[in-house]
Amino acid sequence: MKNKQDNGATPRKDDAFKREAIRLWKSSGRSAETTARELGISVFQLYDWNRAGRPTRAAGVAVPPESKELLQAENERLRAELARITEQRDILKKAAGILSEPSPSGMPGLKR
Numbered sequence: 497m498k499n500k501q502d503n504g505a506t507p508r509k510d511d512a513f514k515r516e517a518i519r520l521w522k523s524s525g526r527s528a529e530t531t532a533r534e535l536g537i538s539v540f541q542l543y544d545w546n547r548a549g550r551p552t553r554a555a556g557v558a559v560p561p562e563s564k565e566l567l568q569a570e571n572e573r574l575r576a577e578l579a580r581i582t583e584q585r586d587i588l589k590k591a592a593g594i595l596s597e598p599s600p601s602g603m604p605g606l607k608r
Contacts, residue, residue, distance in 0.1 A: 514545040
């Protein structure tokens with residue numbers, strides 16, 4: 497039994513072919529099924545290669561966005577979140593300062 501496809505070509509599975517297949521699929525705008533059929537591979541192989549090529553998300557490690565627009569949108573979101581958290585921190589600092597001031601009478605809750 498030969499390990500060849502119907503058209504006589506041997507299936508290519510080297511890393512360069514995998515990267516090129518994924519790049520072609522992503523950049524063409526066509527479905528994975530169409531791209532896989534044109535390349536003579538299984539659509540499941542294309543999905544597996546795509547999944548294997550992505551960096552895994554370890555604890556605390558974020559995967560960077562793939563496009564410049566997504567990166568800019570994430571940057572804007574993070575700046576807004578930083579501004580909100582900085583404001584919350586400043587409010588908590590003021591509240592802690594007010595609560596830690598000694599009362600004028602020397603005893604909390606004592607009125608004369």
